[in-house]
Amino acid sequence: MPKQEAVVFWMRRDLRLNDSAGLSHALRSGLPVLPVFIFDMTILDRLENKCDRRVDFIHQVLTNLQEELVKMGSSLYVVHDTPLNAYKKIVSEFEIKAVYANHDYEPYAKQRDGEIKVFLEKNKIPFTTFKDQVVFEKDEVTKDDGRPYTVFTPYSRKWKKKLTEDHTKEYPTKKYFRNLIQAKAFPIPSLKEIGFERTDIKFSLPKLTPALLKNYKANRDFPSIAGTSRISMHLRFGTISIRKTTLYALQYSETWLNELIWREFYMMILWDFPFIEKSSFKKEYDHIEWRNNEKEFEKWCKGETGFPIVDAGMRELNATGFMHNRVRMITASFLVKDLLIDWRWGEAYFAEKLNDFDLSANNGGWQWAAGSGCDAAPYFRIFNPVSQQQKFDPEFEYIKKWVPEFGTDKYPEPMVDHAQARIRTLDAYKKALNNFKRI
Numbered sequence: 001m002p003k004q005e006a007v008v009f010w011m012r013r014d015l016r017l018n019d020s021a022g023l024s025h026a027l028r029s030g031l032p033v034l035p036v037f038i039f040d041m042t043i044l045d046r047l048e049n050k051c052d053r054r055v056d057f058i059h060q061v062l063t064n065l066q067e068e069l070v071k072m073g074s075s076l077y078v079v080h081d082t083p084l085n086a087y088k089k090i091v092s093e094f095e096i097k098a099v100y101a102n103h104d105y106e107p108y109a110k111q112r113d114g115e116i117k118v119f120l121e122k123n124k125i126p127f128t129t130f131k132d133q134v135v136f137e138k139d140e141v142t143k144d145d146g147r148p149y150t151v152f153t154p155y156s157r158k159w160k161k162k163l164t165e166d167h168t169k170e171y172p173t174k175k176y177f178r179n180l181i182q183a184k185a186f187p188i189p190s191l192k193e194i195g196f197e198r199t200d201i202k203f204s205l206p207k208l209t210p211a212l213l214k215n216y217k218a219n220r221d222f223p224s225i226a227g228t229s230r231i232s233m234h235l236r237f238g239t240i241s242i243r244k245t246t247l248y249a250l251q252y253s254e255t256w257l258n259e260l261i262w263r264e265f266y267m268m269i270l271w272d273f274p275f276i277e278k279s280s281f282k283k284e285y286d287h288i289e290w291r292n293n294e295k296e297f298e299k300w301c302k303g304e305t306g307f308p309i310v311d312a313g314m315r316e317l318n319a320t321g322f323m324h325n326r327v328r329m330i331t332a333s334f335l336v337k338d339l340l341i342d343w344r345w346g347e348a349y350f351a352e353k354l355n356d357f358d359l360s361a362n363n364g365g366w367q368w369a370a371g372s373g374c375d376a377a378p379y380f381r382i383f384n385p386v387s388q389q390q391k392f393d394p395e396f397e398y399i400k401k402w403v404p405e406f407g408t409d410k411y412p413e414p415m416v417d418h419a420q421a422r423i424r425t426l427d428a429y430k431k432a433l434n435n436f437k438r439i
Contacts, residue, residue, distance in 0.1 A: 004032070005094070006032045007032070008034050010101040012037075013102070013237060013238045017068060020171055022100045022101050022130045029098060032179065032182065034096075035069065037077075039194050040083055041082050042112075053200070053321045056198060066188055096125050098127075098128065099126070101113075101128075102130050102131070102132035105137070105138075132238075135168075137268070150374040151374065152262065159261050169243065170241070205239065206229060215227060220255070221326045223324035223326060224401070233356040262364075263361055266363070267360045277363065281374045285371065286372075288428055289432065291340040299415060303315040308396070308399040308411075312403050315402040324398075326388075334383070335369075336369055339415075339416065343370035
């Protein structure tokens with residue numbers, strides 16, 4: 001029997017059927033569209049914890065998408081393999097005329113897409129990708145001379161200046177759903193079949209309300225208040241559209257809009273300076289002599305530092321996969337500036353634990369905390385965990401939720417003297433920067 005003709009829409013960081021650039025183009029191609037998702041073994045095999053909430057979240061989203069597609073007489077095609085092997089399988093089973101996807105900007109993604117492009121070209125199959133997960137990408141927002149911005153504030157000004165109504169227009173998909181491939185539902189591998197287990201996470205779309213966004217500026221720094229959108233995981237996996245999200249921000253909160261711009265700023269930085277995945281943006285900061293005390297690092301990981309705001313944040317992260325953004329800054333500053341432990345250790349721990357882990361944002365946040373990133377603030381910005389608690393959790397509401405033994409004999413004494421640790425860190429930074437100047 002002849003193989004069924006189709007074009008592939010390859011889902012990656014865009015797990016939705018509405019307002020998707022790549023899906024919209026695929027649906028308008030004139031051929032049946034086969035939606036494909038690959039549980040990439042290259043990525044999954046690196047995850048030591050097989051109770052990973054992110055994998056469970058993706059699986060739940062795919063199950064929901066499959067239900068939608070089956071109602072339309074269509075189906076997802078899900079493969080658990082390396083991308084190259086997955087495409088060899090797809091090409092052997094279907095007469096693939098083209099592959100559509102949305103851009104992915106991380107170093108591994110660029111390498112992966114390059115490999116798939118070579119394979120598809122050998123089989124005379126065009127591979128086309130589109131901008132979708134950001135409003136502006138790559139070199140769309142640059143200085144007047146075409147060079148990339150390395151400071152957020154001027155970048156954000158140019159970003160806002162370039163924004164037009166067209167940038168928030170929805171890509172049409174629903175009216176073309178008739179062009180989805182008509183097929184009996186293909187089985188989705190179970191979590192167990194791909195080597196993972198169920199977790200406590202439950203997929204549901206976030207509820208963005210005008211009231212939340214209007215009060216965002218006033219409430220966002222207080223971890224005991226439900227004052228943030230909790231939208232980052234959905235942006236990370238594309239269960240919601242950045243265009244719709246941006247439109248909402250423009251209507252209700254410029255402060256929240258700035259957070260969306262920070263996300264794109266860090267993506268642009270990673271695109272233009274991919275070396276930051278493993279080293280400091282400011283090269284001289286790679287010469288710091290870190291203490292890297294493993295026992296102290298373990299106390300930080302467990303939330304047993306004796307600084308309640310730090311411990312509450314780490315315990316929230318360990319228990320839920322989420323940490324409030326203000327507390328992320330406090331815990332990161334403590335690890336780097338109080339314990340003088342390499343920011344890459346903290347970055348790797350967050351990468352393992354955060355539900356919303358995104359390489360560019362995680363790296364940008366940690367380098368911001370370390371002073372080694374593309375930030376105008378000097379390295380001697382050091383958060384005082386006590387004054388941060390007094391300012392942002394004055395009634396200990398957040399702390400008592402996550403550190404129930406706080407205020408009892410069971411709670412440990414502070415593991416360092418902050419004032420002395422601050423001096424130690426400033427000395428280490430000065431020494432590294434002075435030595436770099438002599439090189």
